[in-house]
Amino acid sequence: MSRFGGRVREYPSVSIDRFDRDNLRARAYFLSHCHKDHMKGLRAPALKRRLEGSLKVKLYCSPVTKELLLTSWKYKFWENHIVALEVETPTQISLEDETSGEKEDIEVTLLPAGHCPGSVMFLFEGANGTVLYTGDFRLAKGEAARMELLHSGTRVKDIQSVYLDTTFCDPKFYHIPSREECLSGILELVRSWTSLTRYHVVWLNCKAAYGYEYLFVNLSEELGIKVHVNKLDMFRNMPEILYHVTTDRHTQIHACRHPRDDDCFRGNRLPCGMTCQNGNPLHIISIKPSTMWFGERIKKTNVIVRTGESTYRACFSFHSSYSELKDFLSYIRPVNVYPNVLPVGGGEDKVMEILKPLCRSYRRNMEPRYKPLGTLKRVHKRDLSDTGKGSVGASVFSPKFSP
DNA sequence: GCGATCAGCT
DNA sequence: CACAGCTGATCGC
Numbered sequence: 001m002s003r004f005g006g007r008v009r010e011y012p013s014v015s016i017d018r019f020d021r022d023n024l025r026a027r028a029y030f031l032s033h034c035h036k037d038h039m040k041g042l043r044a045p046a047l048k049r050r051l052e053g054s055l056k057v058k059l060y061c062s063p064v065t066k067e068l069l070l071t072s073w074k075y076k077f078w079e080n081h082i083v084a085l086e087v088e089t090p091t092q093i094s095l096e097d098e099t100s101g102e103k104e105d106i107e108v109t110l111l112p113a114g115h116c117p118g119s120v121m122f123l124f125e126g127a128n129g130t131v132l133y134t135g136d137f138r139l140a141k142g143e144a145a146r147m148e149l150l151h152s153g154t155r156v157k158d159i160q161s162v163y164l165d166t167t168f169c170d171p172k173f174y175h176i177p178s179r180e181e182c183l184s185g186i187l188e189l190v191r192s193w194t195s196l197t198r199y200h201v202v203w204l205n206c207k208a209a210y211g212y213e214y215l216f217v218n219l220s221e222e223l224g225i226k227v228h229v230n231k232l233d234m235f236r237n238m239p240e241i242l243y244h245v246t247t248d249r250h251t252q253i254h255a256c257r258h259p260r261d262d263d264c265f266r267g268n269r270l271p272c273g274m275t276c277q278n279g280n281p282l283h284i285i286s287i288k289p290s291t292m293w294f295g296e297r298i299k300k301t302n303v304i305v306r307t308g309e310s311t312y313r314a315c316f317s318f319h320s321s322y323s324e325l326k327d328f329l330s331y332i333r334p335v336n337v338y339p340n341v342l343p344v345g346g347g348e349d350k351v352m353e354i355l356k357p358l359c360r361s362y363r364r365n366m367e368p369r370y371k372p373l374g375t376l377k378r379v380h381k382r383d384l385s386d387t388g389k390g391s392v393g394a395s396v397f398s399p400k401f402s403p
Numbered sequence: 404g405c406g407a408t409c410a411g412c413t
Numbered sequence: 414c415a416c417a418g419c420t421g422a423t424c425g426c
Contacts, residue, residue, distance in 0.1 A: 001417075316416075317416065319416065
């Protein structure tokens, strides 16, 4: 969980992912994604009052994050103060102090973070240097090297500071199976069960948070079975998700929730109440997505573990593994790095011992040593076609995982 | 009645 | 098991 205070040293007049305390005086706000631990203070009366007396204060986020946020009535008061910025489109923002009139220009670029729908990293460029705030992210090895906007010409930009998602910054999380491996393992389990009869159904025991949508979309796409969910109005302008979820309980894949859904399952009942169909009892298995990790030497393993007669755990991670984190940071090679998260097992000093040697200022044996900055490997060609009128755009998933 | 915080529990 | 929350109790306004 994020413990980032909201502000970066280089640009203290902006606040990112924190909206309480000192952040109440920010000249501009940024939201990396729609998870509650990055939204502290976002609906507090103090901030609401400040908005009412200002025409200038804005919240910047991706189009998908804006859509998800404004679907909740609790955040409707932000409606006229949100600016959706397209991903991978550098934008000039003028930061003006409303009382003194003092101004500062900054350029911000949203980069896809692969954490949940709409999730982005923020790249800030201005008079105090270039700063990358990663928010929460999962990027595979080599993905930073393929991001054109992290580069200037063929070389990686000179980045002063990275504010990093250090959730799995511990060698014990060395390897987490890739998103593709996890997806295909889950797909084959769901396929084999749902093919038995139409009364064989799967319950995906997902936590209540955005991030599982690409799983739903890919399962639905491959098997032609829509996924039952409690609510889908937040996706009304995201056709590529909306098409694959349903509120009709008569489907073989469920990701619905109930306050006591584990009890439902033990009673051979789905959280939505379904227990039989046409007088035939349902045969239900549960699959619980959870992070599985492996030390350095493990080569290959099963991403599905059977935990009971009809219960399974399946590998799933919203965050980069230790080796992915090291690849990311050692490619960027910033001067400074600041952890956004204290990993479960370790303290801040332990994390810094791992991260500092990957930064540019580090000199082994105090010997000045030059290591060249990275170079752009390959520009990822994206499908830039329109996704339809009224749609929030093509950036719901990172390009690689688009349906 | 609302929000903030914490224990307990997925 | 570790992802991000929910619910309910308590306290202060």
